[in-house]
Amino acid sequence: MAYRIIDSCVNCWACEPLCPSDAIRPADPPQVTHFSIDARACTECEGDHAAAQCASICPVEGAILDAAGEAVNPPGSLTGIPPERLAQAMTEIRAR
Amino acid sequence: MALEALDQPKSPAASPAAGSGCASGSCGSSADKLAHLPEHIRAKVHNHPCFSEEAHHHYARMHVAVAPACNIQCHYCNRKYDCSNESRPGVVSELLTPEQAVAKTLAVAAEIPQMTVLGIAGPGDPLANPERTLATFRALSEKAPDIKLCVSTNGLALPALVDEICEHNIDHVTITINCVDPEIGAKIYPWIFWNNRRIKGVKAAKILIEQQQQGLQMLCDRGVLVKVNSVLIPGVNDAHLPEVSRVVKAKGAFLHNVMPLIAEPEHGTFYGLMGQRGPSHDELQTLQDACAGDMAMMRHCRQCRADAVGMLGEDRGAEFSNEKVAAMDIDYAAAMARRAEVHAAIEANRSAQQQQRPDQPSETFVPITALLDGRKQRQPGSTTAAAPAARFAVASTGGGVINQHFGHAREFLVYEAASVDQDVDVRFLGTRKVDLYCAGGDTCGEAEDALADTIRTLAGVTGVLCSKIGIEPWDRLEAAGLVPNGEHAMEPIEDAVAALYRELLAAGRLTAPPAATALSA
Ligand code: SF4
Ligand code: SF4
Numbered sequence: 088m089a090y091r092i093i094d095s096c097v098n099c100w101a102c103e104p105l106c107p108s109d110a111i112r113p114a115d116p117p118q119v120t121h122f123s124i125d126a127r128a129c130t131e132c133e134g135d136h137a138a139a140q141c142a143s144i145c146p147v148e149g150a151i152l153d154a155a156g157e158a159v160n161p162p163g164s165l166t167g168i169p170p171e172r173l174a175q176a177m178t179e180i181r182a183r
Numbered sequence: 184m185a186l187e188a189l190d191q192p193k194s195p196a197a198s199p200a201a202g203s204g205c206a207s208g209s210c211g212s213s214a215d216k217l218a219h220l221p222e223h224i225r226a227k228v229h230n231h232p233c234f235s236e237e238a239h240h241h242y243a244r245m246h247v248a249v250a251p252a253c254n255i256q257c258h259y260c261n262r263k264y265d266c267s268n269e270s271r272p273g274v275v276s277e278l279l280t281p282e283q284a285v286a287k288t289l290a291v292a293a294e295i296p297q298m299t300v301l302g303i304a305g306p307g308d309p310l311a312n313p314e315r316t317l318a319t320f321r322a323l324s325e326k327a328p329d330i331k332l333c334v335s336t337n338g339l340a341l342p343a344l345v346d347e348i349c350e351h352n353i354d355h356v357t358i359t360i361n362c363v364d365p366e367i368g369a370k371i372y373p374w375i376f377w378n379n380r381r382i383k384g385v386k387a388a389k390i391l392i393e394q395q396q397q398g399l400q401m402l403c404d405r406g407v408l409v410k411v412n413s414v415l416i417p418g419v420n421d422a423h424l425p426e427v428s429r430v431v432k433a434k435g436a437f438l439h440n441v442m443p444l445i446a447e448p449e450h451g452t453f454y455g456l457m458g459q460r461g462p463s464h465d466e467l468q469t470l471q472d473a474c475a476g477d478m479a480m481m482r483h484c485r486q487c488r489a490d491a492v493g494m495l496g497e498d499r500g501a502e503f504s505n506e507k508v509a510a511m512d513i514d515y516a517a518a519m520a521r522r523a524e525v526h527a528a529i530e531a532n533r534s535a536q537q538q539q540r541p542d543q544p545s546e547t548f549v550p551i552t553a554l555l556d557g558r559k560q561r562q563p564g565s566t567t568a569a570a571p572a573a574r575f576a577v578a579s580t581g582g583g584v585i586n587q588h589f590g591h592a593r594e595f596l597v598y599e600a601a602s603v604d605q606d607v608d609v610r611f612l613g614t615r616k617v618d619l620y621c622a623g624g625d626t627c628g629e630a631e632d633a634l635a636d637t638i639r640t641l642a643g644v645t646g647v648l649c650s651k652i653g654i655e656p657w658d659r660l661e662a663a664g665l666v667p668n669g670e671h672a673m674e675p676i677e678d679a680v681a682a683l684y685r686e687l688l689a690a691g692r693l694t695a696p697p698a699a700t701a702l703s704a
Contacts, residue, residue, distance in 0.1 A: 100251040100307075101251075167258075
């Protein structure tokens, strides 16, 4: 079982040095545009930490999925911005 | 260590006050405001390229973006972009490896001897990336002992790293401290990463504040210059900042710099999206006057170009791209000898200037404070703005004068002018990069041309001051309701801003404040 980083990752490097299993691979543009987790190496931090390290520092909501494919940090959970407010603002900005 | 000697004032007359030739009323106070600091700290500040008004014209610093990660979240920051404590929201800088950063620094230092301070400020928190930051410092301390190093941090990882930081050629540290009360902190910082866990709320703020205060104390105990930055967030920490100022100064911070919150929905930040407003001119002014200690010093600190590459009056950034730097073969020992010669010549020139009569114009001296003297003697609280404040964007490559073509400007310095009693008060708010940022992601902005981007970047600004401007941009600016002006080329920025403000005021063009006044810098 492994965690996964998806394309909303902003390549901030925060997760990479924390991984106890050395499972996190930096982006390698232009082919690989964001960080990724080597599924064979990821241990979900079991035995090392109570909480998955990558998902505990990642600043981007939704960028890291757990083994079940659920966002570990769902929308609103880190920034406190209600998802509806964000969606509304995006619509307004696009309409300008 | 040739630079060590350069940083000692040659004589009491070498203080910034003596060199700048401004009225004794305002300059005399700068020494008094520092009176609580130990002598060695005062000596450092007085002749410092970042903080001394006079030294500022001769030396410059540069930043390298080696530290991408951050260990906290601030409500005014969106980690898609660079840390908002150090640059305007919405800016993205290219990340360098420590090796690239060292190579670039040596290349710039060899080419531009005036570059004497190297800073690491982001794009995340330098101390949340200790390996990358310390590797850069280690290599530079070793290879270029004549370059001083500085670092900015949110303070969370500071106590653990103070000793290692101090092993290097560290000159000063900037800590962003927005509060000393965890209840207020919880409204600014949604979470921190601490001891392998994400911690939220008041508990998180309490840990952050403890670490900041402890780190500040440790640095001051070790004789390192510490500057504190605070972001003024109306309704959140405005009433609290004088207390922050008192606490950090008591610990030994030599400067407390209050910056306005910049919050717009485009930045995708909590404050931007939730409609938190930035401070008004009066709110900012009141707090800056109460906290800064020394306005002239702070003004210079904030005007720092953070980019020595532009110091020589033209933008030379392109000469130092990663590819070009990689191809250079820098003999730094030889460069260091040349630098020492240039520095000696600068010092000789400075002493000569300091002996000139103050009213005699000199080549590099720009009397930026000239305008402020009257303002400083005003009674606080008696200020009633008779006319609305207005913002002006200035194209300048540094040196405190308007010396850049509109079309060449990659960023604008934004000033706000307000009529106070008989006087015009001009203050620096921040820089705006001519980058289009957009929370909408991939779709917006593509079809627009560069000029439209620039005009959008200048929202809320009334006038644009530059050395020259083409006819087409002139017309487009006017059509967008902006006032272009190229009549003040090579004049000191603050004089020119005040002049244009007076002109517009007299022409009745400043009757209503621009709608965005309260929102953006
Ligand atoms: S869950 Fe733990 S082991 Fe897996 S990638 Fe994240 S930090 Fe590494
Ligand atoms: S912490 Fe999150 S955003 Fe940053 S690199 Fe890792 S996955 Fe990407």
